[in-house]
Amino acid sequence: MLIEPSRRVKDLPPYLFAKIDKMREEIIAKGVDVINLSIGDPDLPTFPNIIEKMKQSIKDPKNHRYSSYEGMLSFRESVAKWYKSRFNVKLDPEGEVLSLIGSKEGIAHTPLAFVDPGDIVLVPDPCYPVYPTATKFAGGIPYFLPLVHKNQFFPDLKNIPLEVLKKAKLLFLNYPNNPTTSLGTRKFFTEVVKFARKYNILVCHDAAYTELYYDENYKPISFLEIEGAKEVGIEFHSLSKTYNMTGWRIGFAVGNSEAISALGKIKTNIDSGLFQAIQEAGIEALLGDQTRVHELRNIYKKRRDELVKGLRESGFNINPPLATFYLWLQNPPGYTSEKFTSKLLSECGIVTTPGNGFGNSGEGYIRIALTVDFERIKEAVYRIKKADFLK
Ligand SMILES: *Cc1c(COP(=O)(O)O)cnc(C)c1O
Numbered sequence: 001m002l003i004e005p006s007r008r009v010k011d012l013p014p015y016l017f018a019k020i021d022k023m024r025e026e027i028i029a030k031g032v033d034v035i036n037l038s039i040g041d042p043d044l045p046t047f048p049n050i051i052e053k054m055k056q057s058i059k060d061p062k063n064h065r066y067s068s069y070e071g072m073l074s075f076r077e078s079v080a081k082w083y084k085s086r087f088n089v090k091l092d093p094e095g096e097v098l099s100l101i102g103s104k105e106g107i108a109h110t111p112l113a114f115v116d117p118g119d120i121v122l123v124p125d126p127c128y129p130v131y132p133t134a135t136k137f138a139g140g141i142p143y144f145l146p147l148v149h150k151n152q153f154f155p156d157l158k159n160i161p162l163e164v165l166k167k168a169k170l171l172f173l174n175y176p177n178n179p180t181t182s183l184g185t186r187k188f189f190t191e192v193v194k195f196a197r198k199y200n201i202l203v204c205h206d207a208a209y210t211e212l213y214y215d216e217n218y219k220p221i222s223f224l225e226i227e228g229a230k231e232v233g234i235e236f237h238s239l240s241k242t243y244n245m246t247g248w249r250i251g252f253a254v255g256n257s258e259a260i261s262a263l264g265k266i267k268t269n270i271d272s273g274l275f276q277a278i279q280e281a282g283i284e285a286l287l288g289d290q291t292r293v294h295e296l297r298n299i300y301k302k303r304r305d306e307l308v309k310g311l312r313e314s315g316f317n318i319n320p321p322l323a324t325f326y327l328w329l330q331n332p333p334g335y336t337s338e339k340f341t342s343k344l345l346s347e348c349g350i351v352t353t354p355g356n357g358f359g360n361s362g363e364g365y366i367r368i369a370l371t372v373d374f375e376r377i378k379e380a381v382y383r384i385k386k387a388d389f390l391k
Contacts, residue, residue: 008137013129024351035372035380038351040178040326042244043371044299047292050243053284057277067273070264071099071252075279079237079252082286086210087222095257096230098264099274099282103208103238103251104130106263107172109270110204110234111138113262114169122164122171124155126179126358126365128206131172143168146361153182157195165199174206176213176220176323179358179367183218183322189226196232202259203233208251211242211293213323214301220323224255234259241325242293243285250274250282300325303370303377310381315390327368328355332389337363340389348383 004010020038028034045051057063070076076097083089091097100106107130115121117139123131125144132142143164145155160168173192175184184205196203205223213219223229234255240246253260307327308320318329331340337354344350344366353369355362370377 011136012133020351020353020357023345027345027349032349034345034349034351035376035383036351037368037370037372037380038353039371040241040369041246041371042241042296042325043373044244044296046244046248047285049288049292050245050281050285053288054277054281057280060277063276063280065276067276067279069268069273071097071274072276072279075099075283076252078283078286079254083222083224083254087225089222089224089254091224091254092257096254096260098253098260098267099279100236100251100253100267101271101274102240102246102249103206103236103253105249105271106236106251106253106267107131107204107206108134108137109266110263111135111140111170113266114202114259115140118167119169120164120167122155122160122168122201124172124174124177125360126355126362127172128174128178129358135170140169141167144359144361147177147180147182148361152185152188153177153180154188157191165201168199168201170204171196171201172204172206173223174208175223176209178209178324179326179353179355179362179365180328181321181324181326183220184223186221186226189221189223189229192223193226193228193232197228201232202256203229205233205235207235208238208241209324210237212297212300212325214297214304214320215322218322230255232256234263239282239285242296244296245285248278248281250278299374300370303372303374306374306377307368307370307381310378310384314385314388325370327370329366329368331364331366335389337366340366343387343389344384347387348380350380350383 076093079097080091080093083091111134115138119140120143121135121140123142124147135142147153210220223235234253236253238251311318337356341352341354353367355365
């Protein structure tokens, strides 16, 4: 290396999943049949109607050129249509929708649009690691809001010191929540809108998991359903989890038009838009036949129920999550998260994610992903029962 990397790079924490990948590789090298329940990446293929659309779209030379920065209007219109039918939220496709190269891209660029060095960003703890990292890239300071069980994994907004609130620009939220699996409620979101108005803070709600629910009676809501939300917030969405499209990189941001425009300005100077053929496939995903999404929910439900049942029979205390493809499992007595994940790996050959990897308040839990097929879930249950963690 000729020159030293920036402080920004040197100060990065080791990427959580990289560390787990390494642990897994070491144990696979020893010949263990490893069951990987650590990664938030759907194991099933993209739905066939979307692939067919892509096959046609990729042949069209008009799709081979630079896209418009804010995304094709037809894609943004399909987003607006989907939001209206799914959440009854009205969006102007021209000013209130921005296409993203995956929602992670938009989340990561958002602090650059709003945060000056020394500004504070309110970040839930535990959380998707992009929120604090992107904050620091922009020179901002993350202020962590613990998500604990006794508050239904909602941050305690009343407990933030006034000096912090004065410097706070953004509040990141994520419901259904990764990793705690909890759902947003109208009551909490209403409190958030009031809070954001009072302290002049932009709410950035990551809604990647709203479509992965298990019960029609507990359908996750959009933050933008709340009256006044569009004045104070934007919402990030993604096709990744709903349509098994993580590799395609397609998502969008919706909501407050000034905020959407500021984020768009950052993007104009960094990327040159999203491959048009992928946007056309995205339209098919959002507006085409949704039968496969229902099927997908049932597949995850079967896995969830099997694992929850097995864990309960092993003495664990766990309620089935209402959304997301994760379980947020409390450690057995006497275990830290690190010790519990290590023991699951060494004794059962099962890879999970220690809760503290998502932030200090994740200590006491591990995250288990339901992204392997039913037979492997059954095998995992068998191994966990045999290990008898609660003996
Ligand atoms: C998977 C995930 C996303 C989606 O990422 P994409 O970049 O759209 O693939 C966003 N937020 C959270 C919390 C996630 O787990």
